[in-house]
Amino acid sequence: MEKFLRDKAAGRKPKFPTRIYNRCNLCGRRHGFMRFFGVCRICFREAATNGDIPGVTKSSW
Numbered sequence: 001m002e003k004f005l006r007d008k009a010a011g012r013k014p015k016f017p018t019r020i021y022n023r024c025n026l027c028g029r030r031h032g033f034m035r036f037f038g039v040c041r042i043c044f045r046e047a048a049t050n051g052d053i054p055g056v057t058k059s060s061w
Contacts, residue, residue: 022035024039024043025038026039029043037053
């Protein structure tokens with residue numbers, strides 16, 4: 001995790017383009033990334049529960 005923050009701060013690009021992957025803008029997590037919102041599933045759930053993401057409501061059926 002610390003290496004990710006150092007690389008991001010330095011603005012370095014990976015040597016090979018296939019090494020580029022999406023990360024959560026809040027916590028830096030790679031897996032469970034939701035491209036439309038730019039966050040991982042865990043941060044999305046917390047933000048949606050707190051009402052930080054407009055238009056997102058909890059559904060039940």
